[in-house]
Amino acid sequence: MLIISYNFTVHENIILNSFSGFIVRGIFFSLIKKENPKLADELHQSKSIAPYSTKPIVMVYPMQRIIYDKIPMNSLCKISIIILDEKISEIIKDFLIKADVIDILGKLITLNSIEVKNVRVEEIFKNAKPLKKFSINYLTPTSFRKSAIKCCEHCYVYSMLKKGESKSKEAVEEISKIKLRRGAVGVYPELLPFIKNLIRLVNRFFPVNFNIKEFEEWLDYESIVISGFPSGIKTIRVYEHKVSNKYVIGFIGKVNYSIREKLYNENYAQILNGLLKLAEYTNMGIGRTAGLGWIKVEEYEE
Incomplete structure (x- = not known):
């Protein structure tokens, strides 16, 4: 899994016409289109599982926060593009890392630096610890399609x-x-549909060494339950195109989960953590290619 991050400084206020994750996805396609228009069209038109994800614009200075619709003047920002397909990463890596400017709504922004990182997915699963009780912080609006x-x-x-x-x-x-x-959309933190989507993503792009059928059977017994909302969750509407009123609704906030004691299985608990750790990179749910469904997971004890 290839992760390319661009660091840049914005010298004037920029008002965005959509959630910044959609802007980043547009930047990704514009960079590819310059060098390989055919591949850009294929990725854009494909109906299969998308082989990439992006993170929204993140302001890292003077304070750290996710940008929704305005980039403040004199802020240091970062965007990230995650390529899941190894073959595609080999094709586009060279021209993604030679970029010197990005276009944000017609404003050419000079890059300060580029970070390139390769993450071995098998190591994510290998190093994942079995979970019992854990929390997920939903950083950007998250939802799933039934x-x-x-x-x-x-x-x-x-x-x-x-x-x-x-x-x-x-x-x-x-x-x-x-x-x-x-087409029905779920805007609540039921974990099962997200996990099953992650399983399909892993099965499509990465070698797995666990029995998917048996793991899904374990999930279907309601093995994972919600155990609390430490600070509550909030529903947010973000726009892809305000003029055409195209938007996505999702929730943000921290949610606690636990694995039911009578169904606890250490092997499956480790696989679960591996999938969630992977989702920290790939995002999960609707709009993961536009920075939606960005999560952070951590174990906790009461």
Whole structure:
């Protein structure tokens, strides 16, 4: 996994027309398009799991905070681009690290420095400690899109599908009802859908040495539960395009979780931590390519 970060200074106030994560994603595509327009179009139009993520603009001086819609004058800032696909990183690495300016809404900003880091995903999982009680700080608006017919194995509709009865009258009726969920957005910290999305991401881009089917079965037994909201959570709407009223709603804040004692499994608890540590880089949920779903995870004891 390749991480490229750009450090720069802004010498005038810049009012953004969207959440800064969407701006960073636009910068990423503009840099690729200069050198490889075909690849930029392929990445933009692809319907498969995106092989990249970005972080929003972060002000690191005079104070540290995530930029939403305004970059203050004389602030030192940082943006990061994370490439998940090794083949793509080899193609674009050279021209990403030779960039000397970035374009923020038509303003050319000279870069102060570029940081390049390679992260071995297998090391993330190897060094992850088994979790029992942990908290996740949702740093940027986070949400998930509900699957239409991705039932767990304990669902009777799943059983019908597995038996090849998807064309039976009963199955067709039930599936049509379930499909009504298509596009529904979850703006609450239920961890299961996020973890399953991370599993698909890992399975697509990184070699895994654990049994995904067995791990998902463990998840489906509601092994992870919410145990508290230390300071509450807040729902925020961020815009991709204000003029067209295109936006994403997500929540931010800190949430405590725990693994149910009777279902505790040290191996699965370590895999869970590995996935969450990976998500600190990749983000998770809706808009992860635009800096949404950025998290930090830590273990805690009551």
